[in-house]
Amino acid sequence: MMSMYGSDYEEQSCGVSRFLDRKEELLKPDSDIRQMTNLRTEPTETMHRNTNNANKVASISPLKMLLAREANYFGKGRFSQADQCHVLNHYLPVDGPWPVDKMTSRAYISQFSKNGALFVAAFQGGHLRVYDVNNEWKVKRDIIAMDLRWTFTDTALSPDESCIVYACMSPIVNIAKIEGVSLDPDEEDEEEIHESLDFSLEVDDYPQSFGIFSIKFSTDGRELVAGCSDDSISVYDLEANKPAFHINAHSSDVNTVTFADETGQILYSGSDDDLCKVWDRRCLGYDKPAGVLVGHLEGITFIDSRGDGRYFISNGKDQTIKLWDIRKMSNTSNCKPKSYNWDYRWMEYPDDFRQIRHPHDQSVATYKGHSVLRTLIRCYFSPVHSTGQKYIYTGSADSSVHIYDVVSGDEVGLLSYHESTVRDCSWHPYYPTLVSSSWDGCISRWEHFGSEN
Template sequence: MSRSRKNTKLSDEASGGFSSGGFDHEIAQLTKLRSGTSENMSKLVGGKNKGWISPVKMLAARESNFLRKSKFSTADGCHILNRYLPVNGPYLVDQMESCAYVSHFSFDGSLLVAGYQGSHIRVYNVEDEWKVHKDIMARGLHWTITDTSLSRDKRFLVYSSMSPTVHIVDVGSSVMESLANVTEIHEGLDLSGDDEESFSIFSLKFSMDGQEIVAASSDDSIYVYDLVTNKRTLRIPAHKEDVNTVCFADESGHLIYSGSDDSFCKVWDRRCLASRSQPAGTLVGHLEGITFIDSRGDGRYFISNGKDQTIKLWDIRMMSSNSECVSRPRTNFNWDYRWMDYPAKLREMKHPNDQSLATYRGHSVLRTLIRCHFSPEYSTGQKYIYTGSNDGAVYTYDLVTGALVSKLNHHETTVRDCCWHPYYPVIVSSSWDGMIMRCEFPGSDKTPPSLKQRRNHRLYLN
């Protein structure tokens, strides 16, 4: 694979086709509060450029006790850290002969999970030089691993494929080579219930308490499986086409977001589903199907990746109560994103009833269900959003300005998924070239120090 292409950092002026209604909005203020300097720090060391204060001045103010406290506020820490984007590298984590489909860190960042088309799911120990912690050979695989999810306590991992049965593995066991039902039991969780029709699971997530799994399926439905009672407890006929993505809105587990090939994002309130199997609301704006949704975690904002080659930012308070009154515009183009480029005539087309807060353009959503995410709250204040792309790159956008702040070119083909370490400036990407790659800050041509070695640096910032 050629390494001649260099990673690119772009200025805040490169917006990538960003559009918003003028961001005098609450989320702009919330992002600033999370990722900007505190009011006391700004008054103390603020200069001509109010948007950026030198870390040297901030450290000097803290060490001189001008702030009358021994550590930075959370926002002050984010203000320093979110400027150090993970753009140095790439460094190879692993390479398989089959396509890499999914990758994500554990809640505490100590483990990385990666799922491959060729039946393998590997769990890497991030703090032990990214060595393989557990090598899982999937059971009942149909075509590919479509998704994986690790419980918050790192005990259990669930995985899905093009089948109504998902499987659960004990990641905390002592078995390293986990061959399904040979060296370790991979219990099957049947989401079909008494239904005879087969379907595929495209997306699944653990609840925060680890007691439930929510899944999106090809039979236009959302499923919830209760691990305590060991049975499917809910089926929602949610959309009119494949449901490609689903997630919990926040830690409560009451609200669920879903996205479908019918182009709609829907919000489901489980507290109301007993009386009426209708969504709490629908959000329209995408012109084509939705490939992925990521929640900001506050039960209010989320982003979605669409086959119309855009990411959109949403506020559920703007949702419509009746989706039937707002139809998807007819484009009169018969195209299939799996093997065709998006028609040029549609790239600047806008939905007449677009309810999104902002639209981000520049990346390519083709060939597969490419995923997008918010950057971590701890280190960036969720100041950025980032996504894989069919052109082999990872794109990072400024949430508020829409600026394309980095484009990491280190794969030869589609990057389906990527993940940002919850505490350190590290981005991992998984590509159809079979490679799991990471970029970090700081970095050089030499292999960077382990995350364990860099803890002392983080303690100094605090």
């Protein structure tokens, strides 16, 4: 390995140290996230009492819980949210798959709408398809991309779900209507349903040139926030129809940006500089993050927020998902750029490096088992409504979807069917349904066997 990576890794400027691969030494969630997850997913005190679960064992069979509900032991005739999640957590979407769509080009993006009525898939060949989930998954809109460079890098539905934006390797983001448009090609004018938004700002009378990797609507739908290949975060004002500002956020590509919660005031970003950063949008004009989180040894491909303004997860090219608590962030990175040469686009990750841990790791948990290679693979918390966010799930370069238990760190589900990298996957917000999109061109739907097919 020395010939590939140069000088001894432990002596490099990043100061990374090795540790033994013993289960007790792996980072596990702290007591706070354990408690918060258990409050959302464990049966209530009343349920324990009325199902004769005297020892308060966390797991109560769904049959006992249903009987208690039908007998109206609670006086409300229904489950609490935690009881509901406890029942539904027995039914992971691991059966199938059933085909949704198949194309001859790679599938890059899977995305359910917030209410689960729509599903979006984007293919490298230029098709952006919107499916009507409640109408037998029929194609509601088949948008042909304009100005596509290489592939779609991201899509985002507007808060009112009337339109969708898509980004690729350019500073141009296109916005297209979903509602009120005919599916008949003879009646549809792509120029009329598309609008191009130019995120570039002129510097010294020259327009900037960069690609957009990540795009998100603000909560009120008035702005778009983008992570860019010129190491920046860019904000576009939709009402003024012009870029608002462009800040130098990282020292390498910004692969992912997302909002911390519904207020839209706090942003998380992840970059190929291995760092996660937290930004207060009320202070964005100062070009300085509110804090930095260190722990990944390689670039960050995706970030998903728990939605509570406190916890988020990130997928890294070091083949790990990390769970973060922003209360642990610092003002500095505690890490200089690495000097070894490894390229995830064509090289396999060295086995010796899988058991290396950053000495200043600020994450509160680490999840391993999946593979992050070739593309910006995405990871997510499972839905609040049906699972209480008890799980983390991710695509993988091993052609599978991996599901981890947030608290134990154990892999509880492995969805294997595809013949190539699964770049993205999406769990229905209310039902035990998960859809995976793969480079084999397949969009596949996974259910629990007892679910309606």
